[in-house]
Amino acid sequence: MTFLIIILVFNQHPKETNPVKIVFGAGICVYQKIISPVQGDVCNFYPSCSHFAGEAIEKYGIFWGTLMASDRLMRCNHSAVNYYDTFYSGIKNGKVNDPPENNFILSPIRKPFDIIIEKIE
Amino acid sequence: MILFIFAQFTLAESLFSNNYYNLALIEYKRLFFFDTTAQKNLQLRLHYTMAVLNQDFFKGYEETDKLFNDFPEIDIESRIILGKELIKTGNYNIAIDILKPTQEKRLLAYSYLCNRQYSNAFKEIQVVDENLAKEIKNFINGPEKSLTKAMLFSAILPGAGEMYAGNVKQGIQDFLLTSLSGFILYNSIKNKKYVDAGIIFSFVFNRFYFGSISNAGRIAQSHNEKLEEKWLNYIKNRYF
Amino acid sequence: MMIYFLFLQSELFNPDQVLKFADYLYLQADFNSALNEYRRYLFLCDSNKQEVNEKIIDCLVRLKRYDEAIKSADYLSDTTAAVYTKSLIYLLKGDYPIVRELLKNMIDETKSKRLIGLSYAGEFNFLKAKEFIDIPHPLPKHKSPVIGGLFSLFPGGGHFYCQRVGDGIYSMLVITTGSLVSYYCYHQNEKTKFYISLGISIIFYAGNIYGGINAVHNYNYYENEKYREIIFNRGQ
Numbered sequence: 001m002t003f004l005i006i007i008l009v010f011n012q013h014p015k016e017t018n019p020v021k022i023v024f025g026a027g028i029c030v031y032q033k034i035i036s037p038v039q040g041d042v043c044n045f046y047p048s049c050s051h052f053a054g055e056a057i058e059k060y061g062i063f064w065g066t067l068m069a070s071d072r073l074m075r076c077n078h079s080a081v082n083y084y085d086t087f088y089s090g091i092k093n094g095k096v097n098d099p100p101e102n103n104f105i106l107s108p109i110r111k112p113f114d115i116i117i118e119k120i121e
Numbered sequence: 122m123i124l125f126i127f128a129q130f131t132l133a134e135s136l137f138s139n140n141y142y143n144l145a146l147i148e149y150k151r152l153f154f155f156d157t158t159a160q161k162n163l164q165l166r167l168h169y170t171m172a173v174l175n176q177d178f179f180k181g182y183e184e185t186d187k188l189f190n191d192f193p194e195i196d197i198e199s200r201i202i203l204g205k206e207l208i209k210t211g212n213y214n215i216a217i218d219i220l221k222p223t224q225e226k227r228l229l230a231y232s233y234l235c236n237r238q239y240s241n242a243f244k245e246i247q248v249v250d251e252n253l254a255k256e257i258k259n260f261i262n263g264p265e266k267s268l269t270k271a272m273l274f275s276a277i278l279p280g281a282g283e284m285y286a287g288n289v290k291q292g293i294q295d296f297l298l299t300s301l302s303g304f305i306l307y308n309s310i311k312n313k314k315y316v317d318a319g320i321i322f323s324f325v326f327n328r329f330y331f332g333s334i335s336n337a338g339r340i341a342q343s344h345n346e347k348l349e350e351k352w353l354n355y356i357k358n359r360y361f
Numbered sequence: 362m363m364i365y366f367l368f369l370q371s372e373l374f375n376p377d378q379v380l381k382f383a384d385y386l387y388l389q390a391d392f393n394s395a396l397n398e399y400r401r402y403l404f405l406c407d408s409n410k411q412e413v414n415e416k417i418i419d420c421l422v423r424l425k426r427y428d429e430a431i432k433s434a435d436y437l438s439d440t441t442a443a444v445y446t447k448s449l450i451y452l453l454k455g456d457y458p459i460v461r462e463l464l465k466n467m468i469d470e471t472k473s474k475r476l477i478g479l480s481y482a483g484e485f486n487f488l489k490a491k492e493f494i495d496i497p498h499p500l501p502k503h504k505s506p507v508i509g510g511l512f513s514l515f516p517g518g519g520h521f522y523c524q525r526v527g528d529g530i531y532s533m534l535v536i537t538t539g540s541l542v543s544y545y546c547y548h549q550n551e552k553t554k555f556y557i558s559l560g561i562s563i564i565f566y567a568g569n570i571y572g573g574i575n576a577v578h579n580y581n582y583y584e585n586e587k588y589r590e591i592i593f594n595r596g597q
Contacts, residue, residue: 105578154385
């Protein structure tokens with residue numbers, strides 16, 4: 001079973017050498033392949049919380065990735081839809097769009113905006 | 122100027138007949154701009170509407186509406202031509218409205234089929250093609266999996282609904298995980314560890330059990346959609 | 362026949378007719394086709410008319426093809442107008458420092474002041490923007506990340522501070538449940554379960570503090586964005 005998990009992880013990240021990241025990756029992999037299909041499509045966000053955790057750990061490291069993932073798990077509730085156009089990046093694939101880049105501590109973002117075009121006189 | 126308008130008309134029509142819809146559109150607009158009476162020519166307006174339909178779904182819808190407002194007594198042949206174009210571009214609802222006054226039962230039935238209105242398609246086609254009518258009737262009474270039954274089976278025995286809906290692997294997975302969590306829950310209650318039982322029930326068993334029920338419904342629905350798509354393609358290839 | 366046909370066509374491609382048609386398409390909001398017609402007009406005229414170039418730039422901006430619009434601005438004969446137009450395009454594109462760089466030699470002009478002010482507003486530097494343009498009072502109210510962090514010491518406090526009640530309640534429930542479970546396991550002398558539940562509670566608690574501070578920054582960003590939209594929509 002452990003061998004299978006290691007294969008699953010290395011299949012996705014062949015260059016990964018950090019053992020803690022491998023363990024976290026394995027855990028997320030097991031969850032996504034075995035447990036997630038059984039409980040159905042329950043996440044309110046896109047990407048789903050497990051994908052978010054994987055991406056956050058990969059981009060920002062284990063410490064920040066774990067904090068971001070635990071915060072995301074606590075935000076994953078039905079009230080998220082109320083803030084889709086203020087605190088989140090709109091709707092994608094029928095769910096509230098909240099990629100890992102949308103954090104203001106590690107990567108402040110500046111989104112483009114549309115303004116009314118008026119001729120300057 | 123009349124000769125120039127005629128030349129522009131010829132250019133626009135030839136671009137349209139060669140399926141250069143984007144180029145034809147601009148030439149039609151140019152023609153309508155320089156000759157305001159051209160807008161009252163049914164053939165021109167019909168071809169312009171068809172060019173717009175090929176470019177943009179919503180603008181095509183608006184343009185068809187405008188065409189029927191300007192020409193309320195449009196003839197049957199033009200209706201059939203426009204109806205075919207609407208079917209080709211996926212505007213089935215409008216195609217149905219336009220083709221209803223015509224005697225083209227086959228084309229109307231095809232629009233109903235594409236729009237998933239099988240009983241209406243059956244009513245139209247039974248006069249014209251008995252074999253197709255029989256096929257539609259068989260499909261309506263047909264081999265679809267009931268969502269309610271699938272969810273009920275999963276409620277009684279987790280995993281059974283998924284197997285009924287056609288996904289045996291998922292059914293076995295759901296059954297194993299739900300029974301495992303149920304067994305752990307039962308053990309906790311048996312050993313009077315009610316806090317553990319509460320945690321297992323709220324975070325584990327609950328999710329797997331209700332997840333299994335929703336999976337059964339989802340799998341049955343996707344099975345029905347695939348079957349419908351396959352059947353429609355078969356009918357389109359065989360009869361149209 | 363072909364030459365005769367082309368001769369007949371040439372009357373409709375008289376430059377004035379082309380320009381009239383281009384203006385008609387522009388009014389119909391068919392900017393793509395209007396752009397092609399304006400370019401056809403310039404080709405037929407073999408000249409560089411200021412008004413037509415401005416219309417081309419306008420069409421490109423409405424189609425959000427900013428880079429092409431900037432290149433087209435070089436063809437404007439009036440260099441001052443070219444600088445202003447380029448600055449406006451960079452402002453719409455979101456390259457605010459370039460706006461100020463282009464206008465640094467014309468800082469005393471009213472138009473320049475307006476664009477420079479808007480560029481500062483675009484970067485959320487409203488106090489600096491106030492020196493160049495009139496901005497609506499009051500300035501957006503920000504929340505302090507430090508206070509947000511302190512509030513987050515109470516589970517869900519940071520989210521409540523930012524008026525996100527649902528998130529606050531959920532955080533509170535998760536952390537409270539985890540803590541109660543670890544407390545119960547400690548009293549039952551179940552060490553393994555105690556350490557696991559304590560570890561999970563600590564991770565969620567730390568995540569709650571991170572989430573609270575992030576929520577405050579998020580709140581401030583969106584207050585700034587709403588204010589910026591007001592400034593830009595006022596046409597100031």
